[in-house]
Amino acid sequence: MSKTDGSERASIHFSRSTAGRVKARPTGQLCAAEKATMTELAIRATSITKKFGGFTALDNVEFELQPGEIHCLAGENGCGKSTLIKIINGVYQPEPGAHFEFSGQQSVGQISPSSAKRLGIHVIWQDLALFPDLTVAENICFDSFVAHPLKGIDSQAKIEQASKTIGELGVQLDPTARVGDLSIAKRQLVAICRVIQAEARIIFMDEPTASLTQKETETLLSIVRRLSAQGISIVFVSHRLAEVLDVCERVTVLRDGKLVGTFPTEGMTQKKLSTLMTGKELDQTPRAGEVNGDRILVLKHLTRRGEYEDISFDLRKGEILGLTGLMGSGRTEIALSIFGMTKPDSGEIRLDGQEMQFKSNRDAIDAGIAYVSEDRLNLGLDQKQSIADNTAAPVLKQLSNPSFFLSPKSIRALCDTWIDKLKTKVSDPLLPVSSLSGGNQQRIVLAKWLATEPKVLVLDSPTVGVDVGAKAGIFEIIRQLADQGMAIILISDEASEIYHNTDRTLVLKEGRISRSFKTTDVSEEELEGIINA
Amino acid sequence: MLNRLKSVEGSLLAVIVVLGLLLSLTTDSFLTVQNMFDLLNNQAVNIIFAVGLVVVLVSGGIDISFSISASVVQYVVVTLVLSMGGGNWAIGLVLAAGCGLMLGLVNAFLIHRFRIVSIIVTIGTFNLFFGLLMYFTRGRSIYNIPDWLYYRIPVLELSDASLYLPIVVAVLLAFVTWFFMTRMGFGRMIIGFGSDPEAARRSGINIAFIQAFAYGWLGLCAGIGGLMQAHIVQEVVPNALYGRELEILAAVVLGGAVLGGGRGTVIGAILGVMLLAVVQNGLNLLGITPFAFKAIVGIIILMAITATNIDRLLPKRSTKVEG
Numbered sequence: 001m002s003k004t005d006g007s008e009r010a011s012i013h014f015s016r017s018t019a020g021r022v023k024a025r026p027t028g029q030l031c032a033a034e035k036a037t038m039t040e041l042a043i044r045a046t047s048i049t050k051k052f053g054g055f056t057a058l059d060n061v062e063f064e065l066q067p068g069e070i071h072c073l074a075g076e077n078g079c080g081k082s083t084l085i086k087i088i089n090g091v092y093q094p095e096p097g098a099h100f101e102f103s104g105q106q107s108v109g110q111i112s113p114s115s116a117k118r119l120g121i122h123v124i125w126q127d128l129a130l131f132p133d134l135t136v137a138e139n140i141c142f143d144s145f146v147a148h149p150l151k152g153i154d155s156q157a158k159i160e161q162a163s164k165t166i167g168e169l170g171v172q173l174d175p176t177a178r179v180g181d182l183s184i185a186k187r188q189l190v191a192i193c194r195v196i197q198a199e200a201r202i203i204f205m206d207e208p209t210a211s212l213t214q215k216e217t218e219t220l221l222s223i224v225r226r227l228s229a230q231g232i233s234i235v236f237v238s239h240r241l242a243e244v245l246d247v248c249e250r251v252t253v254l255r256d257g258k259l260v261g262t263f264p265t266e267g268m269t270q271k272k273l274s275t276l277m278t279g280k281e282l283d284q285t286p287r288a289g290e291v292n293g294d295r296i297l298v299l300k301h302l303t304r305r306g307e308y309e310d311i312s313f314d315l316r317k318g319e320i321l322g323l324t325g326l327m328g329s330g331r332t333e334i335a336l337s338i339f340g341m342t343k344p345d346s347g348e349i350r351l352d353g354q355e356m357q358f359k360s361n362r363d364a365i366d367a368g369i370a371y372v373s374e375d376r377l378n379l380g381l382d383q384k385q386s387i388a389d390n391t392a393a394p395v396l397k398q399l400s401n402p403s404f405f406l407s408p409k410s411i412r413a414l415c416d417t418w419i420d421k422l423k424t425k426v427s428d429p430l431l432p433v434s435s436l437s438g439g440n441q442q443r444i445v446l447a448k449w450l451a452t453e454p455k456v457l458v459l460d461s462p463t464v465g466v467d468v469g470a471k472a473g474i475f476e477i478i479r480q481l482a483d484q485g486m487a488i489i490l491i492s493d494e495a496s497e498i499y500h501n502t503d504r505t506l507v508l509k510e511g512r513i514s515r516s517f518k519t520t521d522v523s524e525e526e527l528e529g530i531i532n533a
Numbered sequence: 534m535l536n537r538l539k540s541v542e543g544s545l546l547a548v549i550v551v552l553g554l555l556l557s558l559t560t561d562s563f564l565t566v567q568n569m570f571d572l573l574n575n576q577a578v579n580i581i582f583a584v585g586l587v588v589v590l591v592s593g594g595i596d597i598s599f600s601i602s603a604s605v606v607q608y609v610v611v612t613l614v615l616s617m618g619g620g621n622w623a624i625g626l627v628l629a630a631g632c633g634l635m636l637g638l639v640n641a642f643l644i645h646r647f648r649i650v651s652i653i654v655t656i657g658t659f660n661l662f663f664g665l666l667m668y669f670t671r672g673r674s675i676y677n678i679p680d681w682l683y684y685r686i687p688v689l690e691l692s693d694a695s696l697y698l699p700i701v702v703a704v705l706l707a708f709v710t711w712f713f714m715t716r717m718g719f720g721r722m723i724i725g726f727g728s729d730p731e732a733a734r735r736s737g738i739n740i741a742f743i744q745a746f747a748y749g750w751l752g753l754c755a756g757i758g759g760l761m762q763a764h765i766v767q768e769v770v771p772n773a774l775y776g777r778e779l780e781i782l783a784a785v786v787l788g789g790a791v792l793g794g795g796r797g798t799v800i801g802a803i804l805g806v807m808l809l810a811v812v813q814n815g816l817n818l819l820g821i822t823p824f825a826f827k828a829i830v831g832i833i834i835l836m837a838i839t840a841t842n843i844d845r846l847l848p849k850r851s852t853k854v855e856g
Contacts, residue, residue: 113737129732131725133795138721145718145725146736152716180728 042067042202042233043121044101048094050083057083058094061259063252065202067103068231070224072244072265075254075277076467077437081237084254085204089123090116120201124208128191132180137162139179140193165197169223185216192223203227204235209243210464213327214493214532221247239467241270242496242528255279270496278469287479289503289518293317296487297338297456302347307333308511311347315456320478320488322498322519324531325508331491332374334508335458338489339371340364351455365394370454372445374461374491380445381433388415388429391447418447422477439470446477457481458489463497475501495528507531541789545804552811560818567694568814576810577699578762580803582781583788584703584710585754587802590785591714592747593727593794594644594651598659599751600777602636603759605666607769610760611678619679629760630753636662637752641745659778666771675769682764699761706754711799723747727794783834784809809833 043065050058058080065071073081086092088100090111099107102119111119130139137155138145140162145153162175171189179190188208195203205224209217224234224247238244244251245265253260253276260276275281293316302311308330315321323331336342338349340358349356351367358364361371373380381390392411415429424443426436433441442462449457459478463471479501482488492498498505499519507515507530515530522530556563582599589596610628614620620628636658643654687695714720726733726743734740763769788805790797809830816826 117737125735127731129729129735131728131732131795133728134721134724142721142725142736145721146738147718149717149719149722151718153718153721 040067040104041065041101042069042103043088044099044107045088046099047097048084048087049097050080050087050092050094057257058087058254059257061254061257063088064262065233065235067201067233068228069250070228070234070236070248072236072238072248072251073254074237074241074244074251074273075260076469077439079254079277080257081254082206083257085123085206085235085237087111088116089113089121089204117198120199121204122195122198122200122202123204124188124191124195124206126207126210128187130179130187130190130194132178134179135175136166136173136177136179136182136190136193137175139190140165140175140197142194143198162193162197165193169193169196170226171219171223184211185213185219188212188216188220189223192227196227200232202233202235204237206237207239208236209238209240215326217243239471240494241273241468242494245270245273253277274468274472277467278472280469286500286520287320287503289520291316291319291503293319293485293487296352298350299334299338300348300350302334302337302344302349304333304337304342304344307342308337308508311513313506313513313516315487315489317455317487318482318485319504320482320490320502322502322505323489323491323508324493324495324498324505325514326493326532329508330511331508332460333511335371335460335489335491338364338456338458339369341371365452365454368453368455369458370449370452370456371458372449372460372462374464380448381441383434384432386430387419387426387433387436387444388412390433390444391415391418391429391451394448395451414451415447418451422447422450423473437470438466439473442466442470442474443477446474450481454486456487456489458491460491461493462490463492463494471497493531495524495531498531499524499527509533542798542801542804545788545801545808549804549808549811552808552815556811556815556818560815562818563815565694566691568818570689570691570694570696572810572814573700574697574765576806577697577703578758578765579777579781579784579806579810580703581699581706581754581758581761582777583785583802583806584707584799585751585758586781586785587788587790587797587799588710588714588723589651589747589751590790590792591727591794591797592723592743593730594744594747595782595792596637596640596651596655596748596751597778597782598636598640598655598662599755600774600781601659601662601666602633602752603755603762603777604771604774605636605662606632606756606759607763608666608670608675608771610756611675611682611763611769614679614682615677619681621681625679625682625760626757629756631756633752633754633756633759634749635752637748637750637755638745640752641748644748645741645744663772663775670771672771674771678763678767678769682760683767685764685767697765699765702757702761706757707799707803710750710754714799724795727796729795780809781806783830787834787837 041064043063045063048058048061048063049056061080061084063084073084075081083092087094088111090113093110096109098109100109100111101107131142134142137159141158159175166173166175169189169192173186173189173193179187182190208220212220221243224236228234236244236248245268248265250262250264251268251273252262253273255277263276295314296317297315299314300312303309311334313321323334325331333342337344340361340363351369356367358367382393388411392414395414396406412429419426419429422443424440424447426440433444436444462474466474475497478488478490490498490502502519505517505519505527506513553563562568582603586596586599606629609632610625613628614625617624640651640654640658643649643658644651685695686698688698688701689696714723722733722738723743723746725736726738726740730740733743759774762774766773784805785797785802786792786805787808788797788801788803790802812830812833813826816829817823
C-alpha cells in the first residue's frame with residue numbers, strides 16, 4: 001500500500017480552503033449542466049462494487065458529497081452502509097473499476113487508510129474508539145503520538161492544544177479529565193474534537209445519537225451544524241429518521257447493496273423515507289384506543305423517593321400503554337418497581353386484584369410480569385450462549401419439572417415454538433446469540449420473556465439501535481400480543497412509536513405523571529411537543 | 534487519571550513513611566545505613582523486574598514467565614562467558630539483555646500471532662523454560678562464576694556499609710522506562726493499546742510492534758535482572774527465582790497497575806516493591822517468625838486492593854437481579 005501512497009500524494013492535492021457552504025440542490029437528480037458547475041464536490045465515488053465471497057455487499061453504488069454538506073446515509077442493517085464507509089476510508093478495497101474524486105481532483109481507483117486520513121476523511125465509529133484510561137487532552141491529541149512516537153511530550157502544550165479545539169467547538173470539556181469517567185455524550189464530544197484536531201474535512205458519524213438523551217442529541221446536532229457552516233462535510237448514519245430529516249440536507253438511501261437514490265430531505269417524510277429504505281409500505285395506522293379487557297395491573301399512589309412520586313394508573317388486558325418522558329423522568333424507575341427490582345416507599349401495586357409485595361424480580365416473574373430492559377443486548381441476552389439456551393433461561397425451573405433434569409429436547413421445542421411465532425430468522429438454535437442481527441436478537445429477547453407466559457409485559461425502549469424494518473416487525477408482534485389479550489407497557493421517548501402503537505399515553509415529568517390521554521386524541525406532532533416540553 | 538494514580542502513589546509513599554517511622558522508633562536497627570543499604574541491595578533485582586512487568590500490565594497483558602526467563606539467562610550467560618574464557622561486564626550485559634529480549638519475544642510472538650491470552654501463553658512458557666532449564670542443568674548450580682561477576686562492585690560506601698552496582702542498574706532501567714512511558718508519544722500508545730486495543734488498532738498503531746516491545750522490554754529487564762541477581766548471591770541456582778514472579782506481580786498491582794491494562798506507573802511499581810520490602814524487613818527486625826511473613830504480606834495486598842476498589846463499589850445501588 002505504501003508504494004501507491006506516494007503517487008497518490010502527487011496526484012491529489014486536497015484543498016484546505018473552506019469553500020462556502022453549498023446548499024443542496026432542490027431536486028434529487030442532477031442534470032448534466034449542473035454537474036459541470038459542481039466540480040468542487042468533496043467526494044465523488046462511482047462504480048463502487050464490493051463482494052465478500054459470493055455475496056455482493058455493494059453493487060455499482062455511487063456517492064456524492066458536497067463541501068459543508070450534512071448528508072445522511074440511510075438503509076436497513078446489512079444494506080451496505082458500513083461497507084461503503086469502510087471503502088471510502090480505505091479499510092476495504094472495492095472491486096476494480098471504482099473511481100474516487102476528492103475536491104474535484106483527479107480520480108483515483110484506490111484509497112488506503114493513510115491516504116484517507118491525509119485527505120481529511122475521518123470516521124467516528126459508534127463505539128467511538130477512545131481510550132478510557134487516557135485524559136481528554138491525550139485522546140484528542142492521540143494521533144500526534146502515533147505520528148511521532150519518539151517525540152517527547154509536553155503535557156501542558158497538549159492540554160493547551162486540546163483546549164483550543166474544545167473552545168473552537170464551543171463545548172464544555174475538562175482536558176485533564178479521564179475519558180473513562182465521562183458520560184457517553186461527553187465522550188462523543190471528545191471523539192469529535194479528536195477528528196477536528198486531526199484536521200478532518202469530511203467526518204463520517206456512525207449512529208452518533210443512539211445512546212444520547214434528547215437534550216444531548218440537540219447539543220450534538222447543533223455542533224454538527226456549526227461544523228458544516230465551517231465547510232466540513234458530515235455524513236450521518238442514524239436509525240432515527242426524525243433526526244435525519246431534521247439535520248440533513250440530502251439523504252442517500254441504500255437497499256440490499258444497491259443505490260436507491262439520493263434525495264433532498266426537503267419535502268421528505270419519515271414514512272416516505274422508511275418506504276425507500278425497506279421497499280415496503282409500512283402499516284402505520286394508530287390503534288383504536290378503546291380497550292374493554294379486565295383491569296390487570298393497578299398502581300395506587302406509588303412513590304419511591306428521588307425516583308418517582310404518586311404514580312397511579314391502571315392497565316387493562318389487551319391494552320398497550322405508552323409511558324413516555326425524557327431520560328430521568330422516572331419511566332425506567334417505575335418499570336423496575338413493577339418488576340420487583342426496587343421497592344417502592346409507599347403506595348401499592350395490584351395484579352389481578354391482589355396486592356403484590358415483590359421481594360425480588362423472581363417473585364414478579366412468577367406473578368406474571370416480564371420486563372425487557374433498555375440495554376437488552378447486554379443485560380437481556382448472554383451473547384455467547386446459544387439461542388435455545390437464552391430462550392429457555394427464565395423458565396428452566398418449569399422445563400425441568402417433573403423430573404429434576406433438563407432435557408435438551410424440551411428446550412429445543414420451546415425455542416422452536418417461539419422462533420416460529422415471532423418469525424425469527426435463525427439457521428440453527430444452537431448457534432450463539434451473537435450470530436444474529438440486531439433485529440433478530442431483539443426477537444430472541446422477546447421470546448425469552450414471552451416463554452414465561454406473562455400477563456403484563458413491560459418493554460423499555462425496545463427499538464433502540466434497531467433499524468426501521470426490524471422496528472416495524474417488532475411492533476407488529478407487540479400489537480398482536482395485545483390483540484391476544486396481553487397487557488403491555490411500552491416505554492419510549494420517540495413520539496412516532498408511542499403514537500402508532502399505544503392506546504393510551506402517560507407523560508412523566510420529574511417523576512410525576514404530568515399528562516394522561518387517549519393517544520389518538522392528539523396528533524403525532526403535538527405528542528412530540530408534549531414529550532420534549 | 535494522573536490525579537488518581539498520584540493518589541495511589543501518594544498513599545503508598547505515606548504508608549511506607551509511617552511504617553518506616555514506626556520501625557525506627559520500635560527497633561534500633563531499622564534506621565541504620567547498613568539496613569537501608571541491605572534493603573536497597575536486596576530489592577534492586579525486584580525493582581528491575583517490576584519496571585519491566587509494569588509495561589506489560591499497562592499494555593493489557595500479563596507475564597508470569599519472566600522470573601524463569603531470568604534464571605535461564607543467568608545460566609546461559611554464565612555458561613557462555615565461561616566457555617569464552619571469562620568475558621567481562623560489557624559482554625555479560627549485552628548477552629543477558631539480548632537473551633532476555635529473545636525469550637520475551639517468544640511470548641509476544643505466541644500472544645500476537647496465535648491470539649492466545651497472555652496468561653495462558655506465559656503459563657506455558659513458564660513451564661517450558663523451567664522444564665528445559667532443569668532438564669539441561671539436572672538442577673545443578675554453578676558456584677564457579679567468573680571473577681567480574683563474583684566480586685561485588687560497590688558504588689557508595691558509608692560507615693562500613695556498601696551500596697552495590699545492581700541498584701544503579703535498577704535506577705537506570707527505571708528511569709528509561711519512566712521516560713518512554715510518560716514523556717514520549719510511544720508510551721501513550723502503549724497505554725492506549727492497553728486501554729482499548731480495538732481503538733488503538735483503528736488509530737493506526739502497529740499492534741504487533743507494541744506487543745513485541747512490551748514483552749521484549751520485560752524480557753530484557755528480566756535478563757539484566759537475572760545477571761544482577763547472580764552478582765548479588767554470587768552463584769547461579771536454577772530454581773532460585775522460581776516463585777518470584779507472583780511477588781513482583783503483587784507488588785506492581787499494589788502500585789496501582791490494573792490487570793485489564795491501561796493503568797499503572799513505574800513509580801507506583803517501585804513503591805509497591807519497596808512497601809513489601811519494608812514490611813518484610815520490619816517483621817524480621819521485630820523478631821516475628823518468618824513463617825508468618827507470607828500470610829501478613831497476603832493480608833496487606835488484599836487490604837490495599839480492597840481499599841482502592843471500595844470507593845468504586847459504594848455508590849452502587851444494591852438490587853436483587855435474577856432471570
